[in-house]
Every structure is written in structure tokens, then in C-alpha cells.
Amino acid sequence: MNGVDRLLRLGDDALIAAQRLAEWHASSPEMEEDVALANIALDQLGAARLFLTYAGESLGKDEDALAYLRDDREFRNCLLVELPNGDFAVTMAKLLFLSAYQLPLYTALAARPDERLAAIAAKARKESAYHLDHGSQWTIRLGDGTEESHRRMQDAVDQIWPYTHELTAGEVSRTDWLANVEPVLDEATLARPADDGWAPDGGRSGVHTEHLSCLLAEMQVVHRAYPGARW
Amino acid sequence: MVTPRQAAAAVVDPELRVLTIEELGILRDVRVDGERVTVTITPTYTGCPAMDVIRADVQQAVRAAGYSDVAVETVFAPAWTTDWISDAGRAKLAAAGIAPPHRAGPVRLSLTVRCPRCGSPDTEQLSRFGSTACKALWRCRACAEPFDHVKAL
Structure with a gap:
């Protein structure tokens, strides 16, 4: 994997996660959560802009060209971030699993010799720690809550789990990722799914689910209809 | 000049x-x-x-x-932390009804945040996120006022 590929993976994970989270805006279960998810989306968007700007310098493109003018096969994000939000439990499972991956990844990148990448990662890792904390608290609250919330949180974990294998197929080991996730599932009284099941992948090579196409259509339509338009 | x-x-x-x-x-x-x-x-x-x-x-x-x-x-390095808010800045935040952050970086345990209005330590977090990326929303149980708190980072 060369430097540009890594930057595109990092930037696309963050960008698509931000776009998905923003869909909750004004429709979260409570007003405080509206603010929380919008803030997390903003953190992801901030990181995405820095990674994509950096990647674009090698490709002769700016951040907008990378975000708005690439087609689905050119995106390098993991499948997990493009999956639909589902119910609130699914969104929290996605948040927990993604931040449990981004935190050790950014921590490792912060020590790399590429100073610019290291600086962005060192900044973003603090934000990831807060996201992990938020996802953990909700997973515990729902898992160790009512019969209904427990059932839905377990369903969410089971549904998203297969997509976590793609996260740990690269620079973050399964062991490091599980170290962030297993204690949370334990405290939430949730069963940890087995690791020998279906393990979809393809996001890193541009082979995505149909969900990404729909997300991109909404995210890119204005920019493509009115090239060069500014607020 | x-x-x-x-x-x-x-x-x-x-x-x-x-x-x-x-x-x-x-x-x-x-x-x-x-x-x-x-x-x-x-x-x-x-x-x-x-x-x-x-x-x-x-x-x-x-x-x-x-x-x-x-x-x-x-620039992004070294990354900003709330420890860089000056003492004068902290005093101004408190005077404006915004509880300043604790020193010494993020702490996962809950430390008490004092109410910037009445000074009571009997406060509770309403939301871990607030009106801007750098703040969380709290409320004082003693005087019942909600207030912003700059999150320790």
C-alpha cells in the first residue's frame, strides 16, 4: 500500500462515516444525541478534509474533486461505514466498532516518520477516544437496559460484526481491536459473535455495497449539477 | 504602534x-x-x-x-489541548458562565465540574456534546442553571 492509498482509505472512512452520521441530524432519539452525532460527524469531516487534501496533492486534485467527482469504484472506505444507519442501536454498534479501529490506527500513525500524517493522526486520535467513549456508553446502556433495548443492541452487534473483519485485515490487529470492544460487550451483557462466520470485504479495492452508490448520489448531486458553485 | x-x-x-x-x-x-x-x-x-x-x-x-x-x-502539531487555555482565559470563561476545563488532559473518570454561577460542586452532565465541538452541556443541581463546560482535551 503506498502513501496515497493509505490517505484515501483514511479520508474515505472518515468522509463516509460523517455523511452517514449527518443523516441523524434532527431525527435522533433525543436532542442531546442530535448534537452529539452532529459533533462526531464534524470531527470525522474535519479529519476527512485533511487526509483528502493531503492525498489530492499527489493526484493533482483538491478535496472537493475527491469527495464529489469520484464514482463508487474509486472510493477506498471500508464497507462498515457505508452501511445504512438502521435503528439507533445499529448506529451505536457502527460507532463503537469504527472508533475501536480508528483509535489504535491513529495512535500508530502518530508515530510514523511522515510528519504531516503523524500530526493529523495525533489530532484525530483524541477525538476518536471521545467517540469510543460515547459508543461504549450507549452500547452498555442499551445492552444492560431493558429486555427490548438488550434485544435490539444484540441484533445490531450481530448484524454489523461480519463487517469488522475488513477493519482488522490491515494495519490494526484483531487483538488490538478486540481489546477495545470485548470489555464493552461484557459490561453490556452482550454476547460476542463468533469470528468464523461470513466476512465480507472489497471496500479497500473499490468493490462496495449498493448502499454507497445511494449515499454518493445524495452527497454529490449538487456539486455535479452546478460545477464550481460556492455558498 | x-x-x-x-x-x-x-x-x-x-x-x-x-x-x-x-x-x-x-x-x-x-x-x-x-x-x-x-x-x-x-x-x-x-x-x-x-x-x-x-x-x-x-x-x-x-x-x-x-x-x-x-x-x-x-499547523496541527503539537495538537492543541485545553491545558493551553491561559489562566486569564479560564477566569474569563468562568465569569461568562462557561465552566473551564480541568487541567491535565482527558480523564475518563468523572471529575466534578463546579457550577460557574453559584460555585456548587453538585452538578451533572446533561450531554457529552454541546453547542460547539469544544463544549459539553451540564446543569447545576444546587441553583438549577444549565451551563456549558469546555471539555478537557
């Missing part, structure tokens, strides 16, 4: 309007090289939407002080 440093340091943060960018700790450097003034700032959070406004305000302030060639640069 106002130096470029003084002009830049006096710019007010657009989202914490009681603080200057120097008191907030995001003004990192002001360099004068011949005619050119280069101001270096760092964001509190990567996605901070106020950065564009801050860049424009710094440009305007340094120009108004008589320096026409102004560049504003953004």
Missing part, C-alpha cells in the same frame, strides 16, 4: 467570544520577515468550523494595524 503580534493576539474567538485566540491557546506564532507577516494558528478540533472565520479575522486585524502582506498558516 501595534505590533503584528499584538494585533493577532487581540482577535476574539468567534465561538468563545469572551476569549482572544491567544488566551484560547490557538495562536502559535507570529513571524515578521521583511514586509511579510506570517501568523500560525492551530485548530481546537479538526473539524472546527470557526477556522475560516478566525483566518479572516486575523488577516483583517493585522492589516488594520498597517501590515498589508499577511499570510495565515495552520
Whole structure:
């Protein structure tokens, strides 16, 4: 994997996660959560802009060209971030699993010799720690809550789990990722799914689910209809 | 005569309007090289939407002080922490009803946040996120006032 590929993976994970989270805006279960998810989306968007700007310098493109003018096969994000939000439990499972991956990844990148990448990662890792904390608290609250919330949180974990294998197929080991996730599932009284099941992948090579196409259509339509338009 | 440093340091943060960018700790450097003034700032959070406004305000302030060639640069390392908010800045936040952050970085245990209005330690967190990326929403159980708290980072 060369430097540009890594930057595109990092930037696309963050960008698509931000776009998905923003869909909750004004429709979260409570007003405080509206603010929380919008803030997390903003953190992801901030990181995405820095990674994509950096990647674009090698490709002769700016951040907008990378975000708005690439087609689905050119995106390098993991499948997990493009999956639909589902119910609130699914969104929290996605948040927990993604931040449990981004935190050790950014921590490792912060020590790399590429100073610019290291600086962005060192900044973003603090934000990831807060996201992990938020996802953990909700997973515990729902898992160790009512019969209904427990059932839905377990369903969410089971549904998203297969997509976590793609996260740990690269620079973050399964062991490091599980170290962030297993204690949370334990405290939430949730069963940890087995690791020998279906393990979809393809996001890193541009082979995505149909969900990404729909997300991109909404995210890119204005920019493509009115090239060069500014607020 | 106002130096470029003084002009830049006096710019007010657009989202914490009681603080200057120097008191907030995001003004990192002001360099004068011949005619050119280069101001270096760092964001509190990567996605901070106020950065564009801050860049424009710094440009305007340094120009108004008589320096026409102004560049504003953004750096990310070392990463900003709330420990960089000056003591004067903390006092101003508290006076404006915004509870300042604890020192010494993020703590996962809950530390008590004192109510900036009545000083009571009997407070509770309403939301871990608040009106801007850098704040959380709290409420005082003693005087019942809700207030913003700058999250330790």
C-alpha cells in the first residue's frame, strides 16, 4: 500500500462515516444525541478534509474533486461505514466498532516518520477516544437496559460484526481491536459473535455495497449539477 | 504602534467570544520577515468550523494595524489541548458562565465540574456534546442553571 492509498482509505472512512452520521441530524432519539452525532460527524469531516487534501496533492486534485467527482469504484472506505444507519442501536454498534479501529490506527500513525500524517493522526486520535467513549456508553446502556433495548443492541452487534473483519485485515490487529470492544460487550451483557462466520470485504479495492452508490448520489448531486458553485 | 503580534493576539474567538485566540491557546506564532507577516494558528478540533472565520479575522486585524502582506498558516502539531487555555482565559470563561476545563488532559473518570454561577460542586452532565465541538452541556443541581463546560482535551 503506498502513501496515497493509505490517505484515501483514511479520508474515505472518515468522509463516509460523517455523511452517514449527518443523516441523524434532527431525527435522533433525543436532542442531546442530535448534537452529539452532529459533533462526531464534524470531527470525522474535519479529519476527512485533511487526509483528502493531503492525498489530492499527489493526484493533482483538491478535496472537493475527491469527495464529489469520484464514482463508487474509486472510493477506498471500508464497507462498515457505508452501511445504512438502521435503528439507533445499529448506529451505536457502527460507532463503537469504527472508533475501536480508528483509535489504535491513529495512535500508530502518530508515530510514523511522515510528519504531516503523524500530526493529523495525533489530532484525530483524541477525538476518536471521545467517540469510543460515547459508543461504549450507549452500547452498555442499551445492552444492560431493558429486555427490548438488550434485544435490539444484540441484533445490531450481530448484524454489523461480519463487517469488522475488513477493519482488522490491515494495519490494526484483531487483538488490538478486540481489546477495545470485548470489555464493552461484557459490561453490556452482550454476547460476542463468533469470528468464523461470513466476512465480507472489497471496500479497500473499490468493490462496495449498493448502499454507497445511494449515499454518493445524495452527497454529490449538487456539486455535479452546478460545477464550481460556492455558498 | 501595534505590533503584528499584538494585533493577532487581540482577535476574539468567534465561538468563545469572551476569549482572544491567544488566551484560547490557538495562536502559535507570529513571524515578521521583511514586509511579510506570517501568523500560525492551530485548530481546537479538526473539524472546527470557526477556522475560516478566525483566518479572516486575523488577516483583517493585522492589516488594520498597517501590515498589508499577511499570510495565515495552520499547523496541527503539537495538537492543541485545553491545558493551553491561559489562566486569564479560564477566569474569563468562568465569569461568562462557561465552566473551564480541568487541567491535565482527558480523564475518563468523572471529575466534578463546579457550577460557574453559584460555585456548587453538585452538578451533572446533561450531554457529552454541546453547542460547539469544544463544549459539553451540564446543569447545576444546587441553583438549577444549565451551563456549558469546555471539555478537557
